[in-house]
Amino acid sequence: MATHERCETEGPGPHLISSKQIAIVVASDKPPRASYLVASYLATSTRCKVYFVNPVVTEILGQHTCASLADIPEPLDIVDAFRKHDGLPGVLAEAVAAGLTVLMDRCVKIEHARFHGAPHLAGFDTGVISAKRQVLA
Template sequence: MTAETTAAAAPARSWRGPSAAERLRILGETTSIAIVGASNKPSRASYFVATYLLSSTRYRVYFVNPVVDEILGQPVYKSLADLPESPDLVEVFRKHDDLPGVLEEAKAAGAKTLWLQLGSWHEDVARDAEAAGMNVVMDRCVKIEHARFHGGLHLAGFDTGVISSKRQLLA
């Protein structure tokens, strides 16, 4: 596959997400996060994110998955409607075709922000969420963004300690 056919296969991205300052504001105003598509498997990204959020943030974290009962000692809810409160932020780990349905659940639950995980992009969902007055972030990880803004990237091994663009000599 050539670069030309790859570019032709991927639709152009016209939606523009919030700036870094706006993402920082969203995270700062957030007190509760619901992870839709949370997994109890340590190899899954949602599990890694959940571990970080529970151990390194002040957020109340809720897990949503209709087929799991417990993750990291916390109860798992079958849907956003079952949560004990309206989540400020709904972080989504679901496949592309499920995103419109998750948006409808998030709107009905009174969520303020729809956050689509790395690799997840759906412009129609973003436009619909914004039209409903919601913040939208796509193709970004809450864990990475929070750690980036709060100096915690080293927790996942992203911070090498090198303050140079030159490769470090280890020999």
């Protein structure tokens, strides 16, 4: 049985530095979608090789997509999943089969920008990094 470590104590910084290959599961070719925004950011702002996994779309950002994580030709360091909660167990099973051992419930784009000290350059100019929606009364 695979073991999973959570990035709660030390944060994701060490994992982001050492990562070389990232897969974005159910990446979209539609610019308004969050997965497209994250894909374009990671492809242009990191030194990582970014793989796009989508069994329906054949090309994203000029790069061919893979139908599944098993189709990626090299070991992965990060799998960033854009799935509804009921689709995550399948992604997790594929990630474990690919040898991944880290489970991180954080946005890779936000953490990368925060770790590199420039979240405002990534489209966040609020000074607050949070996944919670602001309540406007």
